Amino acid sequence: MVKINENFKDLKENYLFSTVAKKVSEFQEKNPNKKVIKLGIGDVTRPIPNSCIKAMKRALDEMSNSKTFRGYGPEQGYEFLRKAIVDNEYKNLGIDIDEIFISDGAKCDCGNIVDLFDKDNKIAITDPVYPVYLDTNVMAGRAGEYINNKYSKVIYIPLTEENNFIPDMSKEIPDIIYLCFPNNPTGTVLTKEQLKLWVDYAKENNSIIMFDAAYCEFITQKDIPKSIYEIEGAKEVAIEFKSYSKTAGFTGIRCAYTVVPKTLFAWDKNKEKIQLNKLWNRRQCTKFNGVSYITQRGAEAIYTKEGKNEIKENINYYMNNARIILKGLKEKNIVAYGGINSPYVWLKTPNNISSWDFFDKLLLEANVVGTPGEGFGPSGEGYFRLTAFGSKENTIEAMDRIKSMKI
Numbered sequence: 499m500v501k502i503n504e505n506f507k508d509l510k511e512n513y514l515f516s517t518v519a520k521k522v523s524e525f526q527e528k529n530p531n532k533k534v535i536k537l538g539i540g541d542v543t544r545p546i547p548n549s550c551i552k553a554m555k556r557a558l559d560e561m562s563n564s565k566t567f568r569g570y571g572p573e574q575g576y577e578f579l580r581k582a583i584v585d586n587e588y589k590n591l592g593i594d595i596d597e598i599f600i601s602d603g604a605k606c607d608c609g610n611i612v613d614l615f616d617k618d619n620k621i622a623i624t625d626p627v628y629p630v631y632l633d634t635n636v637m638a639g640r641a642g643e644y645i646n647n648k649y650s651k652v653i654y655i656p657l658t659e660e661n662n663f664i665p666d667m668s669k670e671i672p673d674i675i676y677l678c679f680p681n682n683p684t685g686t687v688l689t690k691e692q693l694k695l696w697v698d699y700a701k702e703n704n705s706i707i708m709f710d711a712a713y714c715e716f717i718t719q720k721d722i723p724k725s726i727y728e729i730e731g732a733k734e735v736a737i738e739f740k741s742y743s744k745t746a747g748f749t750g751i752r753c754a755y756t757v758v759p760k761t762l763f764a765w766d767k768n769k770e771k772i773q774l775n776k777l778w779n780r781r782q783c784t785k786f787n788g789v790s791y792i793t794q795r796g797a798e799a800i801y802t803k804e805g806k807n808e809i810k811e812n813i814n815y816y817m818n819n820a821r822i823i824l825k826g827l828k829e830k831n832i833v834a835y836g837g838i839n840s841p842y843v844w845l846k847t848p849n850n851i852s853s854w855d856f857f858d859k860l861l862l863e864a865n866v867v868g869t870p871g872e873g874f875g876p877s878g879e880g881y882f883r884l885t886a887f888g889s890k891e892n893t894i895e896a897m898d899r900i901k902s903m904k905i
């Protein structure tokens with residue numbers, strides 16, 4: 499008889515986006531003439547930059563000729579892209595080409611990385627959180643029992659108004675710490691100094707930081723690190739995940755990368771230090787066969803002069819939406835965070851109503867859809883996420899409607 503991986507039964511069903519979709523479709527059925535504006539999505543809407551499209555077309559043509567055809571590529575990614583990443587993203591940060599691993603998504607990498615670690619590692623996540631970090635550890639049997647909205651073996655680090663969305667070090671020492679900054683869903687960031695405290699903490703305690711920098715290109719303020727390796731000592735304690743999904747509209751094309759420095763070690767049961775770069779390389783070579791050549795040429799084009807300009811333009815477009823949202827909320831005296839270095843605005847629900855009640859009110863009265871904070875974790879209760887990924891016209895209209903609501 500086949501036995502399942504029992505850990506899957508410990509997964510809590512995440513009803514967030516399905517409940518949102520259900521409520522929206524019910525509303526639309528009852529109100530077919532109302533135009534609903536969706537500011538809940540975490541997907542981009544602007545098309546792929548022209549420089550990427552041109553590069554991908556060229557790569558496709560190469561595939562049609564036996565002289566230039568390419569089959570399996572290197573599991574770690576083509577050198578042309580890894581070199582472009584080192585030269586552009588990690589200039590003067592001392593990251594080598596063989597510390598970069600190209601993949602088909604930061605989501606998969608964040609999930610797959612848990613393969614390298616023993617079941618008995620203690621993990622810490624911020625709360626609210628991008629659900630992938632938690633659920634992949636549940637599947638690996640590392641989370642314990644689900645009691646009162648929390649897993650018993652997981653350390654939850656609240657990100658709330660009270661701590662200014664700056665995670666406090668927990669007294670209980672985690673082995674693996676997930677940090678995502680600029681943060682999804684709160685849209686808030688850490689300064690270099692604040693991140694340095696975490697790097698030092700990890701170093702002191704022989705912990706590892708999983709740093710998700712998927713939104714680094716949205717940073718507008720100085721002194722906010724775009725990579726954890728801008729922090730001294732991070733190469734001994736951190737793995738970094740970056741993605742072209744939000745930067746270049748690659749959510750459907752699929753390309754990302756993970757940095758595993760060769761100076762990063764963990765211990766085996768004999769207390770021997772093992773290089774994680776070697777383990778990840780082995781894992782990828784065994785379970786992954788690389789990202790398509792066409793896709794990698796598309797990603798490479800992001801680093802051309804034309805590509806950089808196009809990306810900047812797209813990001814500016816979204817960040818202008820974020821400004822429109824922030825301004826509208828301020829006029830309505832709704833307290834909001836984020837939106838300055840990220841495409842997410844995290845608002846405090848007015849009059850302390852629950853995040854789902856605010857969802858219903860917004861849908862009913864303004865016909866605007868957002869995401870209830872509670873869906874991202876217990877500390878998200880009382881907050882609500884709006885995203886800047888819509889069109890400018892819709893964003894303006896949504897904010898006009900919110901402004902005319904009775905709150």
Ligand SMILES: *Cc1c(COP(=O)(O)O)cnc(C)c1O
Pocket residue numbers: 540602603604605606628678682710712740741742743744749753754
């Ligand atoms: C969107 C997003 C990613 C990117 O995932 P891909 O698989 O590369 O599309 C990673 N982390 C967070 C927090 C995200 O919101």
